[in-house]
Amino acid sequence: MKHSLKLKIAIILFGFLFLGHSAQAQEKRLKRPSGRVGIHSVDTFVRESFDLYDKVYIYDSYAQEGKPLEEDDYEALIDTVEDAQSVLSSAPDAITDINGAGILKQGKATLQMNRAKKALKYSIKTAKKLLSEKKKKNGKTTSDDDIANNGPDNDNGSPDQETDTAKELEIYSKFDFVPGDKILMADDFSLDNMGDFPSKWNTNGTGELASINGEKWFKLAGKSIYIPDLPSNLPEDYTIEFDMLTVVDKKTSSQAKLEIWLEDNNLFNPSKNMAMVEIPLCLFISVGFIIENRIDGNRVIRNAVEKDIRDILLQNNHISIAVNGKRFRMWINENKVVDVPRLVPENIVSFKLHPRDIRDGIDNVFINNVKIAQGGLDLRSQLLENGRFSTTGILFNSGSDQIKPESFGVLKQVAETMQQEPTLNLKIIGHTDADGNDGLNLTLSEKRASSVKNALIAQFHIESNRLQTEGKGESEPVDKNTTTEGKTNNRRVEFVKI
Structure with a gap:
């Protein structure tokens, strides 16, 4: 064999060895x-x-x-x-x-x-x-x-996922919040552009939409008041829900709060009649929730509710508020943190948010999935008197039949009604909005109805032969599918007496 040929073969072999070694080598740190x-x-x-x-x-x-x-x-x-x-x-x-x-x-x-x-x-x-x-x-x-x-x-739809859902619902077993049944305002910011101020809100300061894990979140700024647009003044009974995500650290002030205001005007001026709850944003000490109200310009209530939420402050938390006349209740996830029987004055017309004492660019407060709804008739009364009940309060993960744990309150009411009325049998009907494919929406609505049935059986021991299911997809809308409020109303679960 010629020397030059031997050299070529050696080079080729060395090249293969080098490439093989490189494929296994870890990237340089x-x-x-x-x-x-x-x-x-x-x-x-x-x-x-x-x-x-x-x-x-x-x-x-x-x-x-x-x-x-x-x-x-x-x-x-x-x-x-x-x-x-x-x-x-x-x-x-x-x-x-x-x-x-x-x-x-x-x-x-x-x-x-x-x-x-x-x-x-x-x-x-x-x-x-x-x-x-x-x-x-x-x-x-x-x-x-x-x-x-x-x-x-x-895997999606696996027994493990069903077990996780059951565990989450079990965690919420004492959660008795039931959302209103008539949507006044809903906003997931899907119709707004990233970086813009959301179109359904007013402010005396600034704010913008930011992307977190592919979702749009409303980033609030300090020294700003935020007022959502409502079609009318707040009624006597209503519920407010939103997701809250905070980014704070050990240097965040003990005075940093997200203030929730219920006031007698839709302006940025001080109000004579108001109720306020402050959600603490401090990590280094437990501050608790401050509650306060004013009636005809005079402070009647101001107190601290000793609840420590520091261990959950940096996660995505679901805030639920129920106002029934003067009574104010608030939950963070499954836990009730405020329940005051006579906090809310008369003549309240608006809901406002105010981040206080946060360091802009360092402390961050984001909100998403805002829903304000008017309270309606008692679920039991509607089933027994009208033979049907429709709710937007049973929530699912997007594009999924997995029930969100904050739906527990509605499921619990349905179960209690069936337990009190042993002859009552129900058909559970799932409905979707018109986004996406018709056939997929039909299948999704059927799966969601089945998930509700399974939850009632597993969590509340309702007999399976008392429940039937049906899915109608997007075929029976109760509202237009061109607004967030309309889509929210159409994404519903209906219970019909059979």
Whole structure:
């Protein structure tokens, strides 16, 4: 064999060996920036990005060395994917803050942001790869959405998911909030553009829509009052619901609150008649809820309700408020935190939100899925007198038949009515709005009706032969499908006496 041919073969073999080794080699570790930029949002983004990166890099190192990961490691990887996507969604806010800085800061901040984004993308891609490899070992396949939404071993519609729903409903077993049955205002901000101020609200300050995990959230600003547009003054009985997400830290003031105002005007002027509840946003001490009212300009009630919510403050929380005449009740998730029998004065016409003593750009308050509804007749009365009852208070995850736990109050009332009336049998009918495919909506409505039936059987021990189900999809709207309020009214569950 000629020398030149031997050399070529050697080079080819070396190339194969080199490529094979490269395919197995771990990516060179990114270096965490050593100094701070001095822009809070950028420094936070960089720090959180590299905290996640370091965690995933270690797990990837174990995998490269052939060390098996534990179940706790895989759970941590699932959390990491969600956390990394959440951090990545905050990048636009940091970029906005960079644009307002000096030239030197802008250059340094941009370099660190680019490095942090690279770290985040590695974290997401690698964590998903490790989770997928685990599932393949178990003889299953998965997608990115499976990993992000359900975890590595939880398929949509699986018994595990049904068990999770049952557990969540069980947690809400003492939750007795029942939403009003006539929607006055609903807003998920789906009709507004990102970065804009939402069209159904008024303010004397500012605010904008931001993206968090692919959803639009209304970002509130300090020193601003927010008033939703209502078709009429608030009635005597009504309910208010919204999701609240807060981003605060140990330096957030003990005076930082989200104030809920019920007032006798739709303006930004002080009111003579009002009721107020303050949700504390402080992490370093337990502040409790402040309740206050004024009647004809005179303060009648001011007190602190000692409830500590610091352990849940940084998660997505569901706020439920029920006003019945003078009585004011408020729940955070399944827990009732305020119940005052004579807090609300007469002549109340409006609901307002006011973030107080928050540091703009550091402390953040977001709201979503706002719903204000007029209270109606008692569910039991409607079933027995009219033979039917329709509710928008049984809620489901978007595009899913999984019941949200805050639906427990309505389910409980239906079950109690059936327990008190042993001859009462019901047909459960699911309805959807007109978004999406007709056939898929029909199937979804059937599944949702079945989920309600299953919940009544599993949670309240209603006999299955007393319940029938039907799905009608989008075929019987009660409102127009061009507004958020109309769609909310159409997404309903109906109970019909049989």
